[in-house]
Amino acid sequence: MDKIQRVGSLASVKRLPAYLRLLMQIKEVGRDIVSSNYIAEKLKLDAIQVRKDLATTGIEGKPKVGYQVSALINAIESFLGWDSNREAFLVGVGNLGSALLGYEGFEAHGMKIIAAFDTDEGKIGRQIHGKNVLPLDKLTDLARRMNIKMGIITVTADQAQHVANVMVAGGIEAIWNFAPVSLEVPEGIIAQNEDLSSGLAVLSVKTVRLLDS
């Protein structure tokens, strides 16, 4: 039971950014109240699921009325900690790293990438999307001095563990890992893998029937 609960709420958490985006749009056009049915229709979800997902943030809608849009936005942002401002370092300024450096959504989500690191002499010293690219061997010291607690890894699989070690040595406590490899980190450190192959796996399973039949 505990396990089912956990999976359920993790899925809810993953949907919260989509709710937040929709609510921002609704707020922009000046609407104060929104129903779970409307949200469900827009996001192609079940209305019961919507109410359950949103309840994880502590907010419940009024029956036959709906949710207060601003209150719901605040509740989601606060639940996710996106109303705070956490600074992060990114390591690996290839195509994916550059894409993340340029992604404007992160700052709205309480995460600010303040510097990038690489070992490539051709990249060090450059600016990418306004962020300086620094040598990797400066990371540990800088993270300690600037009290950085979040790190993003966008290097290749064979380099990722080394980068994680460097981050942990610098006091970084939460690692968002885009390299296709599981990281070994000390207890108390959070390492979350963002595996693009996982998305392809889901798409593949959904399409195997459609495309091969």
Place this chain on the structure above:
Amino acid sequence: MDKIQRVGSLASVKRLPAYLRLLMQIKEVGRDIVSSNYIAEKLKLDAIQVRKDLATTGIEGKPKVGYQVSALINAIESFLGWDSNREAFLVGVGNLGSALLGYEGFEAHGMKIIAAFDTDEGKIGRQIHGKNVLPLDKLTDLARRMNIKMGIITVTADQAQHVANVMVAGGIEAIWNFAPVSLEVPEGIIAQNEDLSSGLAVLSVKTVRLLDS
């Protein structure tokens, strides 16, 4: 019950690429048999969860013995359709699009991106990671002639729906969407959103307690 089941198995599908990667490594060092306990330890999962996940592919391990590595690799690849070869078009050759064009993992996963499209005159005619960048207005015709069924969208949110329409007009049936917006597609067309904010939401929730306490 149906809903819990669905979430559970979707989570299993998402973990299959990590199993596959580990099994490939095990095969490379010449091992024929692997236990669920070993897999669980390596991937930091529960052994019961591992057996449940792997059972979705139709393969069960032998008690006290384990799984045949090659048979398990074949079963996962076949379940995901990754033993086939599907061709895809990608639209939007920015940083993220370029990163995906250069990602070597996809071909091992049965998906080959064979051309990229953009509307930017500065990009059209160039080659990125060996793939030609063609004008977007050629997509519909080319997809029909080449019988392409998969499309990847890496444009900005405001362009994504237009690109999806172009893809659907070309007969594309499965769309992998990296733009942070929900797409409207006709019935029978699969549109899967790959939302980087979802991963950040999970990481944020996990770290709110750790970093803010």
